[in-house]
Amino acid sequence: MAISSAGIGTGLDVASIISKLVAVESQPITLLNTRQQAYKDQLSAYGRILSAASSLQTAAGKLDSTADFQGYTATVADTDYASATASSYAAAGSYALRVEQLAQANKLLSTADPAVAAGTLTIELGDISSGSFVAKSGTSPVAINFTGSTLEELRSAINSASAGVSATIVNGSGGKQLVLTSSVTGAENTIRLTGATGLSGFTYDPITPSAAFTEKAAAQDAEAYIDGVLVTSSTNTLAEAMTGVSITLKKVHDPLIPAEATTLAIGSDTAGMTTRAKDFVKSWNDLNTLFKSLTKYDPTASKASTLSGDRTVSGMEAQLRSVLFSSPGSASATYPRLSDLGITLETDGSLKLDETKFGTALSSNLTDATATMTAFGAAFKTLADNLVGTDGAITSKTTSLNSTIKSMDTRREVLQRQVDAIEKRYRAQFTALDAMMGRMQTQSSYLSQQLSRLG
Known part of the structure; x- marks a missing residue:
């Protein structure tokens, strides 16, 4: 909106007057903003509750199957x-x-500075434990058509052939030696080589070894x-x-x-079972602590927390305690309640795990202890699923809060348009008044001048 210079004719601080009048008219918006922020705070609080309840859901899910206690x-x-x-x-x-x-891989070491020229080198893998070479199941001989002339080129050709053998060169005091190693361990990975033309000197049969290679490590299981x-x-x-x-x-x-x-x-695996029980207790306690923090009331300061008196929260707390004090039908008669296994409710609403009692139950009667833990795990998992699910209490509450916040945004837009219209009317009225007062002052000055002349 354009800003006019009201007040020139009257000398009044019209801009300040209009600002104060508009502030009064804007009070409904201020109150709406305060209420909306409270709803936003509640929405944030429910986001934290959703996270904590999801952790409880996960922890309970690790207790709801017999397999969880058969480790x-x-x-x-x-x-x-x-x-x-x-x-x-x-x-x-x-x-x-x-x-x-x-188990070890087959490893062969060539003579020093072997003669290398163009030719063919065929590599095979197999088992010689029977006294003859039996090709490894699922493999075929790999023939390398070599056109180079150096040991380095031959090494590269072998490594590129995907023959199940790797090659490297050792620069020894007597010269360069080629080292061949089967890629995996096991007796069926014995190396057999057949060289032709310029690579005939690389022929090696593990049944009747030649001087071309020395076996440094036998392939074995x-x-x-x-x-x-x-x-x-x-x-x-x-x-x-x-x-x-x-x-x-x-x-x-x-x-x-x-x-x-x-x-x-x-x-x-009693340690693993105890860890899962501890994780459940921790997730319960984290949720309980969050509930207490969000719903507490400070009588000294007369200050309420974000969700003080929230019936959805109190309803969730009641449901959790109801399951805790129940005795699911599939729980064992030996340990009908969690407290019989060492998981007890403290006065502040938190849970405490007596690891000694829990371990004793697992050691003395694993079957019955497992039956009770899985029964309660399933019950809490079902409850947590309902709380955090798409139709659950938490989702329903957050949906309602989001709807309320959105409707307040719409209401604010309506109120703001009304305030803008009122401000526009005030400015028009005061501008007209200012103009009229200006004319009256001009007329007054004129009349005063005329009267002074008559005198």
Whole structure:
């Protein structure tokens, strides 16, 4: 709106008068802004509640299945020799583990400065444990048509051939030597070479080795004994030696002490179960702390928090406590309530986990403890799903708040147009008054001059 210079004719501070009048007319907008900010604060608070409730949903979701409490841990007594992991498919037990040999790749070292010229080099991988070369299943000989003349060029050609063999050059005191290594470990990765024309000097048969190459490391499988039963693997990880258990071999036991072995123990993962219970307790406590912070009232300062008296929050708190004090039908008779497992409600509404009591329950009666934890986990997961879901209490509340805030934006626009119209009318009225007073002052001055002449 253009600003006029009201008040020139009257000498009054018309701009200030109009500003104050407009301020009075704008009070409904000021009150609306204050109310809207309160709703925005509530919307922000519900955003924090949604985040905390989602964390509770996640934590409860890790307790709602029997599989969550059927985890196992695998422990190797001497980790110098091996390490192990276990899944829910494992079975508890103790086993003697002896590492007989580690898996390794085949490695060949050529003579120094071998003659290199254009020719063909065929590379094959296979197993010679039967006394003859048996090609590796799923592979075919790879023929390299070489047109170079240096050992470096041959190295590059081998590395580009994708033959399952890598090549490098060692610059020894006696000259350059080609080192060939199978890309993966295991007995079926023994290298056989057939050279022709300018590469005939690179022919190597592992059954009847020639002087062209020296075997620096034989291709071999890993071997270990579990309770006296021999198990093998092309790698140093025994992934299928025991159901649900993966063993990684690291070091060979002394071959001169046949009885030497370490212990592999498989047991229930009580630590993991306790961690999941602790995560649930923490998520409950975080939500409880947030509820208290958002709804508290300070009588001394007569100051209420953002959601003081909010019935949606009090309703959610009531639902959570209702589940906590319930006894789900699938809970065990041995531990019908969470408190029987060591999870208790404190006077401030928080939960406390007695890890000793919880661990004792898991150790003494895992089946019944699992039944109760999964029953409550499922109940809290269902409640949390309802709270944070698209039709849940939190979403419904935030939708309502957003709608209210939006309607206030519309109402503000209407009120602002009314105030602008009133301000425009005031300016027109005061401008007209100012002009009229100016004319009257001019007439007064004229009459005064005329009267003074008569005298």
